[in-house]
Amino acid sequence: MSPGLEVQIRLRWPEWFGQHSDYTKSLMGHGFQHGDGWYRLLAKTFERIEPEVARFNRELAAIGTQFEIVEVKEKFGSLRIIALPTTTEIICAFMDARYESLTICELCGAPGAFQTEYSQTRCTDCAPPKR
Numbered sequence: 001m002s003p004g005l006e007v008q009i010r011l012r013w014p015e016w017f018g019q020h021s022d023y024t025k026s027l028m029g030h031g032f033q034h035g036d037g038w039y040r041l042l043a044k045t046f047e048r049i050e051p052e053v054a055r056f057n058r059e060l061a062a063i064g065t066q067f068e069i070v071e072v073k074e075k076f077g078s079l080r081i082i083a084l085p086t087t088t089e090i091i092c093a094f095m096d097a098r099y100e101s102l103t104i105c106e107l108c109g110a111p112g113a114f115q116t117e118y119s120q121t122r123c124t125d126c127a128p129p130k131r
């Protein structure tokens with residue numbers, strides 16, 4: 001994702017990306033490994049889990065840890081978000097985002113579809129010509 005959009009996410013939820021320089025704990029040092037077209041879906045998903053993360057972090061404070069996003073990437077044409085530790089509610093939100101991403105062009109955010117030829121989700125303008 002473009003640095004400008006990454007900054008928007010990191011500024012909005014800074015405490016969710018605390019250990020990004022340690023690759024044994026988080027892969028966020030690689031950045032958000034997907035196209036700009038999923039920015040709005042990502043922001044919507046993070047807004048959805050915000051109350052649950054706040055509740056969960058109060059619980060985690062007792063054991064001296066906190067919720068953290070450790071990887072965000074494209075895989076097989078869909079958006080994958082991985083957090084540790086996490087809850088069922090948060091995982092469900094991430095699964096919803098994963099399935100919704102299969103209907104949104106990863107590059108431009110227009111309605112798209114999963115392209116079986118090359119395992120990417122694209123709109124008709126961004127998809128390479130059919131062979």
Ligand SMILES: [Zn+2]
Nearest residue numbers: 105108123126
């Ligand atoms: Zn597109």
